[in-house]
Amino acid sequence: MAEFVQAVWGGILVGSVYGLMAVGLTLIWGALRLLNLAHGAMFIVGAYAALAMVAVLNLPILAGLLVGVIAAGLSGFIMHVVFIRPVLGKPGFDTATLIATVGVSIALQAAALLVFGPSVKVVPEVMAGSFTVGGTLITAQGLLVIAVAVILFVAINLFLRFSRHGMAIRAVSQQMEAASLMAVPVERTYAIVMVLSSALAGLAGVLLSSFFYLSPISGFNPMIQALIVTIFGGLGSVRGTIVAAYVVGTLGSFLQVYLGASWALPGVFLFIIVVLIARPNGLFGLAEARRL
Amino acid sequence: MLEVTDLHAGYAGSEVLHGINLQVGDGEGVVVLGPNGHGKSTLLRVLSGLIRPHSGTVHFDGQDITGWRPDLIAAAGLVHIPQGDLLFPEMTVLENLLMGAYDRRVWKERKQRLEHVLELFPWLIERREQLARSLSGGERRMLAIGRGLMAQAKLLLIDEPSLGLAPAITERIYASIGAIKHTGLPILLADENANHVAELADRAYLLEMGLLVRECSAQELLQDETLLATYLG
Numbered sequence: 314m315a316e317f318v319q320a321v322w323g324g325i326l327v328g329s330v331y332g333l334m335a336v337g338l339t340l341i342w343g344a345l346r347l348l349n350l351a352h353g354a355m356f357i358v359g360a361y362a363a364l365a366m367v368a369v370l371n372l373p374i375l376a377g378l379l380v381g382v383i384a385a386g387l388s389g390f391i392m393h394v395v396f397i398r399p400v401l402g403k404p405g406f407d408t409a410t411l412i413a414t415v416g417v418s419i420a421l422q423a424a425a426l427l428v429f430g431p432s433v434k435v436v437p438e439v440m441a442g443s444f445t446v447g448g449t450l451i452t453a454q455g456l457l458v459i460a461v462a463v464i465l466f467v468a469i470n471l472f473l474r475f476s477r478h479g480m481a482i483r484a485v486s487q488q489m490e491a492a493s494l495m496a497v498p499v500e501r502t503y504a505i506v507m508v509l510s511s512a513l514a515g516l517a518g519v520l521l522s523s524f525f526y527l528s529p530i531s532g533f534n535p536m537i538q539a540l541i542v543t544i545f546g547g548l549g550s551v552r553g554t555i556v557a558a559y560v561v562g563t564l565g566s567f568l569q570v571y572l573g574a575s576w577a578l579p580g581v582f583l584f585i586i587v588v589l590i591a592r593p594n595g596l597f598g599l600a601e602a603r604r605l
Numbered sequence: 606m607l608e609v610t611d612l613h614a615g616y617a618g619s620e621v622l623h624g625i626n627l628q629v630g631d632g633e634g635v636v637v638l639g640p641n642g643h644g645k646s647t648l649l650r651v652l653s654g655l656i657r658p659h660s661g662t663v664h665f666d667g668q669d670i671t672g673w674r675p676d677l678i679a680a681a682g683l684v685h686i687p688q689g690d691l692l693f694p695e696m697t698v699l700e701n702l703l704m705g706a707y708d709r710r711v712w713k714e715r716k717q718r719l720e721h722v723l724e725l726f727p728w729l730i731e732r733r734e735q736l737a738r739s740l741s742g743g744e745r746r747m748l749a750i751g752r753g754l755m756a757q758a759k760l761l762l763i764d765e766p767s768l769g770l771a772p773a774i775t776e777r778i779y780a781s782i783g784a785i786k787h788t789g790l791p792i793l794l795a796d797e798n799a800n801h802v803a804e805l806a807d808r809a810y811l812l813e814m815g816l817l818v819r820e821c822s823a824q825e826l827l828q829d830e831t832l833l834a835t836y837l838g
């Protein structure tokens with residue numbers, strides 16, 4: 314019983330973490346057909362911005378959280394204006410943006426190294442405290458991450474489904490020309506997606522850097538894991554990505570608890586490979602068409 | 606309402622339109638007739654901003670809109686219902702219609718606009734929750750026109766509404782366009798076939814090899830059998 318509680322808790326927590334990172338990646342892919350390899354850099358931008366607020370300016374961590382999210386969103390916007398927008402719709406868009414986002418990522422990591430140094434840091438918890446359920450330690454910060462993730466997933470789905478701007482994002486991703494004939498400003502819609510996605514990565518950065526250590530390269534692993542989850546869920550499908558995040562998180566957690574930590578990663582990968590052989594477009598990726 | 610002067614346009618390296626002069630007045634139905642591949646779609650795509658003209662000017666509703674972005678032209682009230690419908694395939698019929706009302710000012714009145722469009726195409730009511738990609742050709746065409754009507758258009762550009770449709774459905778589509786015209790909305794229609802458009806059109810232009818070679822009233826057009834035989838088969 315204790316093991317089961319441990320596995321479920323770990324699964325939901327890790328799934329929420331994966332999801333926070335992966336939804337942003339999938340949004341950008343769905344709307345712009347762009348693989349954003351600077352997503353991990355937005356993660357550390359958020360985390361370091363929050364750390365600077367707390368450690369240097371002695372502000373409460375909630376202010377740090379807010380600044381972190383804004384800093385990451387702003388970085389995404391600047392990256393979009395400087396590197397993505399000029400090549401939109403031009404031949405070679407895929408390679409140009411792939412290289413540009415890697416470049417932005419390296420530059421931001423180097424900046425973090427210069428400003429904060431190579432030593433690992435810890436961002437304080439937004440909520441301290443913990444209690445035990447059936448032998449499993451439940452932290453308040455963990456509960457917060459889960460709550461924030463679930464609320465955001467619901468909010469993003471509602472936004473895409475019902476709001477004017479959310480519908481415009483789907484319209485642009487499905488039929489760009491028609492969207493522009495419906496008076497949708499395509500470039501501004503892309504900018505909204507970039508800001509939203511980067512802000513989500515920044516939020517994940519602030520929340521997760523209290524569990525894990527923060528270093529200039531600590532955005533890389535969450536990004537790769539998010540990328541795997543995104544491909545598994547069906548690139549560009551927000552709902553698929555969210556489901557995939559919890560499936561992968563829960564599977565990994567159960568394997569870890571019942572078979573040992575060394576089985577978790579190989580087990581998860583084996584499962585994903587088998588599913589992708591059966592469904593090459595991922596869980597929810599019904600061919601090319603099924604997108605946002 | 607719309608005034609096009611000496612418009613030259615085309616694609617990289619090749620000019621398709623070699624100096625188009627054309628007017629559409631208030632409440633007027635104007636048809637551009639011509640065989641495939643002579644520049645009808647290119648003309649409409651230039652007018653709605655999807656293609657930038659090489660030279661010439663487009664004036665619409667008192668403004669020079671030459672070279673404007675398509676979203677700004679659409680917001681100004683020049684609404685293009687494109688060839689091939691270009692629906693949003695993974696959105697429902699209702700969502701497709703709502704996208705037509707995207708412009709902030711129109712969005713506030715989307716409920717009234719929706720009622721208006723559903724009156725014209727009552728068939729859409731039953732299908733409102735269906736995904737656009739699951740519709741038949743005729744249904745898609747009606748949705749495309751309905752979506753264009755959701756915008757607060759001052760002039761509608763319609764590109765070959767009969768393309769790929771069975772004759773029975775074609776008649777219904779032209780009847781709906783006729784009903785739209787009767788509401789006083791000016792229409793610029795590009796078509797291959799003169800038979801259907803005579804009742805909609807006050808005037809017609811003949812487009813050949815990227816040039817408007819003749820302008821006439823709709824009656825003249827239908828009576829001139831040599832002309833019909835030559836240009837329109």
